Amino acid sequence: MGQAGASGDGVPSFADTATLRWMGDISPYAVLLVDGDGAIRQANAKAGTLFGYGAEEMVGLSIETLVPEGDRQRHGELRETYLAAPRERPMGAGRELQALHRSGEVIPVEIALVPVDVAGTRMVMVSAIDLSVRKALEAQLHHQANHDPLTGLVNRYHFEELLAREIERGQRYGGGFALIMLDIDHFKAVNDTYGHLEGDKVLRRFAEELTGKIRAADTLARWGGEEFMLLLPGTDIAGARALAEAIRVAVNGCRMPVPGQVTVSLGVTGYRNGESVWGLLKRVDEALYAAKLAGRDQVVVL
Ligand SMILES: Nc1nc2c(ncn2[C@@H]2O[C@H](COP(=O)(O)OP(=O)(O)OP(=O)(O)O)[C@@H](O)[C@H]2O)c(=O)[nH]1
Structure with missing residues (x-):
């Protein structure tokens, strides 16, 4: 050669x-x-x-x-x-x-x-x-790592990343955001009465209903089990409260895959400048807990 x-x-x-x-x-x-x-x-x-x-x-x-x-x-x-x-x-x-x-x-x-x-x-x-x-494989793995397989929503891990990013953005450029935490009421009874698979269908239907109610800039995540979280950039407390109420009413009137009515409790809060993710999450969780304590199917703002 x-x-x-x-x-x-x-x-x-x-x-x-x-x-x-x-x-x-x-x-x-x-x-x-x-x-x-x-x-x-x-x-x-x-x-x-x-x-x-x-x-x-x-x-x-x-x-x-x-x-x-x-x-x-x-x-x-x-x-x-x-x-x-x-x-x-x-x-x-x-x-x-x-x-x-x-x-x-x-x-x-x-x-x-x-x-x-x-x-x-x-x-x-x-x-x-x-x-x-x-x-293509990388994109698929990335999607799987960041989304919930049942509902297709953003998962908790990715939501926490987006939340940290939103806080950083707010600190650098100003501009607040609001958070809504949602929990389907008495969901255990749905599973116990109709079975886990029907429960899964309710979770999917619930996610669809909410997805239709939010803006492109908002992020809806499955936080775990029957708990969901909504991040609303550029939204004040009044706007978040109005959306939470609209979601509550929509879920009330939503045709679910199981007989009877499904209701949801919602906690709402706004980000306060300088606070930690932990402080924010604690407050929204407390708001949701207060909504449950007050009888469920309602919105509490903290
Ligand atoms: N079908 C289904 N059920 C789930 C899933 N994840 C969590 N759950 C169920 O969600 C139910 C949550 O029950 P609890 O935490 O007692 O809450 P709850 O019955 O909704 O009562 P309140 O929240 O107090 O109104 C449990 O029965 C879990 O098994 C899931 O992916 N699919």
């Missing part, structure tokens, strides 16, 4: 493309050999598959053909900068970018770059892997 050593600047040099073709053939990655003008001089079968071409069809295409239109000019500039001072950029160094499949679909890829000299001409070997499956 035609390896001839290394150039003065340490770049591997080859007498011809035979060794590089062999390396492409055995590589687990899509591999392209690109010349200084950005023309593809060689592509392995995996590159053809990744980008939707026959491997031989890719030869002669500009590398920018594989870059989404909006990024092409910038890519060309970056390529020139890279060629002026080429360094090895291995896989796993986090060089993620968007590539363009022949179908027009944009695909996330990670790339590695290795400068090579072939018969005295500087070129770049580009290896690429498709990140679509990994990205």
Whole structure:
């Protein structure tokens, strides 16, 4: 094979493309050999598959053909900068970018770059892997970690993160927010009378009803069991009280999957500047407890 050593600047040099073709053939990655003008001089079968071409069809295409239109000019500039001072950029160094499949679909890829000299001409070997499956899996895991599987609502863990963020935002830019804690009344009786599966349906229906009542900026979370929490950015106590009352009435009139009426108790409070998450959560919990003590199916503001 035609390896001839290394150039003065340490770049591997080859007498011809035979060794590089062999390396492409055995590589687990899509591999392209690109010349200084950005023309593809060689592509392995995996590159053809990744980008939707026959491997031989890719030869002669500009590398920018594989870059989404909006990024092409910038890519060309970056390529020139890279060629002026080429360094090895291995896989796993986090060089993620968007590539363009022949179908027009944009695909996330990670790339590695290795400068090579072939018969005295500087070129770049580009290896690429498709990140679509990994990205989709990451998004799915992220969703699962932050949501309740029964209702699809934000879970307690993520709600606490959002709450901390809202407090930080309030401290930095001003602007308050309100919190409503909700607990379905006598939910144990629903389970005991109709069974756990029917109880689950009630929880789902309840979540749907509430989701229809809130704004896009609000966050509804399942706090645990039959308890829910609502974060209302930019909302004062009067606004939160009105929403809590509207929710109470809506739940009263809601057709549930089980016979009879379901009611809810609600605690409402507003964030007071400088207080801790703990202080805020304690107060909203006390408000809810007061609503339960006062006979349930009501709103208490603290
Ligand atoms: N079906 C179902 N039930 C749940 C779930 N999580 C918690 N529960 C039930 O919710 C009920 C909560 O009961 P309690 O804490 O006694 O409260 P309650 O009966 O609603 O009474 P008050 O809150 O005092 O009005 C228990 O029966 C739990 O088993 C769930 O995911 N699905």
